[in-house]
Amino acid sequence: MNILSMLWSNLRRGVITFRYPARPAVSEGYRGLVCFNPELCTGCAICRFRCTARAITFSSAKNEFTWSYDPGQCTFCGRCVEGCKAHALSQARACPPVYLHIGDLKRVYALNRKPPAARSSAASPIAAGVQSAAPPDGDSH
Amino acid sequence: MNLTTALARMLIFPGLLFAVPAAWFFLWVERKAVALMQQRIGPPFMQPFFDFIKLLGKTTPMRSGAGGLLMRAWPLIAVSAAAGAVGLLPVLPSSGGFEGDLILLLALMEVPSICVIAAGFSSRSIFAEIGSAREAVLTVSYNIVFLLAIVSIAAAQHTFRLESLAQLPATPLRWLGVLAVLVCLPAKLHINPFSLPNAEQEIYSGPMIEYAGPELALWELSHGLEWVAATGLVATLSVPHLKDPWLNALVFIACSCAIVLLLSVLAAATARLAVDTTARFYWQCTLLFAVLAISSTLLMRLRT
Numbered sequence: 018m019n020i021l022s023m024l025w026s027n028l029r030r031g032v033i034t035f036r037y038p039a040r041p042a043v044s045e046g047y048r049g050l051v052c053f054n055p056e057l058c059t060g061c062a063i064c065r066f067r068c069t070a071r072a073i074t075f076s077s078a079k080n081e082f083t084w085s086y087d088p089g090q091c092t093f094c095g096r097c098v099e100g101c102k103a104h105a106l107s108q109a110r111a112c113p114p115v116y117l118h119i120g121d122l123k124r125v126y127a128l129n130r131k132p133p134a135a136r137s138s139a140a141s142p143i144a145a146g147v148q149s150a151a152p153p154d155g156d157s158h
Numbered sequence: 159m160n161l162t163t164a165l166a167r168m169l170i171f172p173g174l175l176f177a178v179p180a181a182w183f184f185l186w187v188e189r190k191a192v193a194l195m196q197q198r199i200g201p202p203f204m205q206p207f208f209d210f211i212k213l214l215g216k217t218t219p220m221r222s223g224a225g226g227l228l229m230r231a232w233p234l235i236a237v238s239a240a241a242g243a244v245g246l247l248p249v250l251p252s253s254g255g256f257e258g259d260l261i262l263l264l265a266l267m268e269v270p271s272i273c274v275i276a277a278g279f280s281s282r283s284i285f286a287e288i289g290s291a292r293e294a295v296l297t298v299s300y301n302i303v304f305l306l307a308i309v310s311i312a313a314a315q316h317t318f319r320l321e322s323l324a325q326l327p328a329t330p331l332r333w334l335g336v337l338a339v340l341v342c343l344p345a346k347l348h349i350n351p352f353s354l355p356n357a358e359q360e361i362y363s364g365p366m367i368e369y370a371g372p373e374l375a376l377w378e379l380s381h382g383l384e385w386v387a388a389t390g391l392v393a394t395l396s397v398p399h400l401k402d403p404w405l406n407a408l409v410f411i412a413c414s415c416a417i418v419l420l421l422s423v424l425a426a427a428t429a430r431l432a433v434d435t436t437a438r439f440y441w442q443c444t445l446l447f448a449v450l451a452i453s454s455t456l457l458m459r460l461r462t
Binding site for chain 1: 197
């Protein structure tokens, strides 16, 4: 009879499904979308090496590099954030937003590589461009 | 019953015109009630109708030969038989002529189960064959109890005429029989804990796995009509016949809905049983119940 009382209490409490656009509250250590701070990034690419889901791609040239992140491939494991020595990466404490087309949430940053002096003094941004859903030209792993 | 009344009963109430929307409504009530008891939103009111229309618009895969022909025929036979069973329910009074009796009603109610078994084996899918075998075991298990209960009700009232059965006052023995029929309904309607033949997670809906488009729509409709016929039978046997035919129809509908809700609670509260447990339940526990009902009836008849 325990199950009947459980069903009755379920009926009294009402539905717990969230109707769009309402989102559930997240817990303390919730790992959401990876946020990128281009001002702090040194272009070491350790995040790309730590990303087993290949959500982060990185391509570099002599004076510039391109960092991109595709949440559609991300498993939100947080290993990239843990490995980022410059603290350029963090994870949002919110559910990922709803998107309608593949690649809508993809972010690509084309940055100029900082000179060593600027890198050590934790860096003013040189150039940061944000283009959504634009894949990088090449991926030189 | 003249021809006009007979046609009105078969085609309007409680026949096709009532039965088809009622089938969709009962399917919705069952799904919605289970969803609410599990704190889900559940489907919108028109969902079974939308599903039906959507499936009608899809194309059916081409099947050649006798197997293909049979696969097309089974859902049609099942829908016709289930609709016929609903049309026989004595909700409105008839005036002489063909009334239909309990044996015909039971035969028509069994046809969809037989069609499901045959459809599974016709489709030659391993999952469908497993589903059909389960359905066959289930049918053999619950039908002994179901038929004994019906026979005990008819024997207690000295008639197999549906009309007469509906009009006679209920006796304690009849209530015992109705209770036994009620125990068989979850197995007859394939709901938990006896949802073995159409287990989605284990055998991908069993006999229905190879069906798509309009044929699947007909299967869904046949399932809904089975709901209407089975709950209607219990409603007819358990609710006293009233003088006012419209009030009688309203009570019939309300009682059918109450039975659907009761079965939904059972479906939400239980998990699926294994085949051997199901067979044991009907052969060991419920059979005693039905034998008690029929032996009491026979003893009563001998005494009188």
